[in-house]
Amino acid sequence: xxxxxxxxxxxxxxxxxxxxxxxxxxxxxxxxxxxxxxxIYVGIFAQHKEFAKNxxxxxxAAIPERVPRHSLVARAxxxxxxxSMLVLLVTAFLPKVGVRFDWVTYHWIAGTVLTVxxxxxxxxASFFLDFxxxxxxxxxxxxxxxxxxxxxGKPEPPPDRFAKYPLENKLYHGVIILAGLAAIVTGVFMxxxxxxxxxxxxxxxxxxxxxGMMYVLHGLAGVGLIALVMVxxxxxxxxxxxxxxxxxxxxxxxxxFYLEEHDPERWAVEKASSSQGKRG
Amino acid sequence: MAVIRDVMPxxxxxxxxxxxxxxxLLEQHREDAWVMAxxxxxxxxxxxxxxxxxxxxxxxxxxxxxxxxSTNDGVEIGAMTTLTEIVHHPLVKQKYSVLSQAAxxxxxxxxxxxxxxxxxxxxxxxxxxxxxGWPCYRAGGNICYADTPVGRNREHAIFGASRCVAVHPSxxxxxxxxxxAKFVLRTPKxxxxxxxxxxxxxxxxDITRLNILQPGDLLVAIRxxxxxxxxxxxxxxxxxxxxxxxxxxxVASAMVLSGNNIERIRIAVNAVAPxxxxxxxxxxxxRGKPADASTGEMAGRLAVQGAVPLQFNAYKVxxxxxxxxxxxxxxxxxxWAS
Numbered sequence: 001x002x003x004x005x006x007x008x009x010x011x012x013x014x015x016x017x018x019x020x021x022x023x024x025x026x027x028x029x030x031x032x033x034x035x036x037x038x039x040i041y042v043g044i045f046a047q048h049k050e051f052a053k054n055x056x057x058x059x060x061a062a063i064p065e066r067v068p069r070h071s072l073v074a075r076a077x078x079x080x081x082x083x084s085m086l087v088l089l090v091t092a093f094l095p096k097v098g099v100r101f102d103w104v105t106y107h108w109i110a111g112t113v114l115t116v117x118x119x120x121x122x123x124x125a126s127f128f129l130d131f132x133x134x135x136x137x138x139x140x141x142x143x144x145x146x147x148x149x150x151x152x153g154k155p156e157p158p159p160d161r162f163a164k165y166p167l168e169n170k171l172y173h174g175v176i177i178l179a180g181l182a183a184i185v186t187g188v189f190m191x192x193x194x195x196x197x198x199x200x201x202x203x204x205x206x207x208x209x210x211x212g213m214m215y216v217l218h219g220l221a222g223v224g225l226i227a228l229v230m231v232x233x234x235x236x237x238x239x240x241x242x243x244x245x246x247x248x249x250x251x252x253x254x255x256x257f258y259l260e261e262h263d264p265e266r267w268a269v270e271k272a273s274s275s276q277g278k279r280g
Numbered sequence: 281m282a283v284i285r286d287v288m289p290x291x292x293x294x295x296x297x298x299x300x301x302x303x304x305l306l307e308q309h310r311e312d313a314w315v316m317a318x319x320x321x322x323x324x325x326x327x328x329x330x331x332x333x334x335x336x337x338x339x340x341x342x343x344x345x346x347x348x349x350s351t352n353d354g355v356e357i358g359a360m361t362t363l364t365e366i367v368h369h370p371l372v373k374q375k376y377s378v379l380s381q382a383a384x385x386x387x388x389x390x391x392x393x394x395x396x397x398x399x400x401x402x403x404x405x406x407x408x409x410x411x412x413g414w415p416c417y418r419a420g421g422n423i424c425y426a427d428t429p430v431g432r433n434r435e436h437a438i439f440g441a442s443r444c445v446a447v448h449p450s451x452x453x454x455x456x457x458x459x460x461a462k463f464v465l466r467t468p469k470x471x472x473x474x475x476x477x478x479x480x481x482x483x484x485x486d487i488t489r490l491n492i493l494q495p496g497d498l499l500v501a502i503r504x505x506x507x508x509x510x511x512x513x514x515x516x517x518x519x520x521x522x523x524x525x526x527x528x529x530x531v532a533s534a535m536v537l538s539g540n541n542i543e544r545i546r547i548a549v550n551a552v553a554p555x556x557x558x559x560x561x562x563x564x565x566x567r568g569k570p571a572d573a574s575t576g577e578m579a580g581r582l583a584v585q586g587a588v589p590l591q592f593n594a595y596k597v598x599x600x601x602x603x604x605x606x607x608x609x610x611x612x613x614x615x616w617a618s
Contacts, residue, residue, distance in 0.1 A: 009414070010425065194443055203428050211422065
């Protein structure tokens with residue numbers, strides 16, 4: 001049982017055609033296992049979070065009750081991207097499990113929406129938001145090591161509170177960039193093989209082998225995104241993460257949660273009047 | 281075309297003698313089972329060793345599936361009734377002659393003696409890339425070899441293509457659609473009756489099959505209501521040679537006239553799309569109009585709206601326009617303005 005399905009093309013060459021569809025179920029099971037293991041870890045083994053804190057009275061006084069976190073534009077992007085991603089996954093994989101509908105049309109339309117929203121996000125995040133806030137920095141690495149050592153009972157000082165995004169959030173973002181870009185780039189090329197309003201069909205753009213690898217990469221990214229989306233939704237509804245989820249809906253998080261988990265030195269709160277400034 | 285190797289792969293042959301037994305076997309083996317009616321489509325696949333089923337369920341021993349029966353509301357044709365029986369059956373010839381005409385134009389006498397109505401409507405497409413065993417979309421791959429800049433697509437679709445451009449090859453189907461036939465299916469969930477045009481599915485919905493039959497399902501009969509009995513019929517098949525050939529296109533119509541005006545009409549064409557096409561817009565447009573050349577002209581123009589020809593099949597647009605013209609106005613086209 002291989003991970004890739006192969007076929008013989010008219011010229012007698014063995015070429016990949018797509019991933020083996022059992023990988024859909026492997027991704028679903030993988031996502032479920034991750035949730036179960038994580039829930040057991042949090043419920044039984046995880047220690048209470050402990051951070052180093054030394055906020056000055058002046059700093060504390062400057063923190064409002066509602067801490068602005070995501071601008072309306074950033075939230076709109078997130079939910080448009082989420083909706084298009086869900087449509088893409090549903091239209092891609094439901095037909096593989098026996099649900100019949102005109103999935104190709106919905107799929108390329110949703111793919112176009114996702115591509116445009118991602119292009120917008122790249123520009124928006126690069127020039128209008130704090131671009132580096134989503135990338136791991138040295139303090140993240142140091143604190144991750146401290147957390148691991150403390151979990152194993154080693155004497156280490158408590159880690160600093162998070163900047164705007166916790167390390168796991170940043171790592172997730174990195175993985176989703178890889179999977180998302182792989183799916184988008186291959187998907188845009190694959191649109192050359194079906195009827196859309198954007199391109200003249202040209203199935204000979206690449207060789208059968210290159211097309212096959214593209215379909216495989218698209219499939220692998222797709223099934224990877226099944227697991228990633230499952231995990232994302234899981235964290236989104238976990239009780240300790242709900243303030244973060246609510247911030248993605250309403251744009252702000254409350255002061256107590258902010259002071260508990262986020263370091264004002266690493267993620268400075270903006271004044272309400274300048275809340276349209278550099279927020280991610 | 282694939283080279284016929286003449287030696288079939290090994291499979292288990294099951295020969296039920298009742299519909300109930302056949303259903304049980306199909307439900308038991310589901311995706312592993314290949315349903316064989318007259319065998320004309322099946323043996324091509326098996327001898328070419330492109331399809332290699334584990335189980336073949338041969339329906340030829342089920343008498344319940346054979347024969348033509350008069351009913352209170354028309355006629356019921358068992359799915360295993362041969363095309364020759366349909367051609368010669370007096371009731372069909374008298375009241376539903378469009379079907380006997382269509383059946384008579386299928387392939388050759390020998391094939392009509394063996395081929396069944398159920399097999400004719402349920403056969404697979406004849407796209408040679410697909411039949412040749414290439415890994416095209418319909419075969420589970422990721423390309424349509426016919427829809428490429430140099431693909432040989434003279435016989436392929438001008439409507440309804442979605443990745444795959446193969447067409448449905450049946451001659452009897454347009455006649456059945458024109459007669460408003462109902463297909464009777466036995467499924468694991470019970471009996472299901474569908475309109476003839478709804479029996480077929482396009483590649484946009486399911487690229488791996490031409491009809492709605494799922495593993496475990498069986499087409500048992502075709503019922504033709506009396507609604508169109510004795511109507512004015514038209515059937516025409518265009519093919520490269522006059523015997524033993526699949527249609528480049530065919531058309532069937534059933535009209536009820538009031539004076540010379542069209543009171544009711546059903547019209548269908550096949551081999552222009554991955555599924556047979558009922559021309560609903562044409563029916564609506566010509567209703568109440570005289571069945572003459574000018575209405576035929578208008579209908580023909582309307583019928584081909586939205587056609588997207590491939591590299592080598594643009595001729596199908598004018599062919600379809602003319603066939604629809606003739607189906608409505610008759611064959612006096614020599615007198616018409618072109």
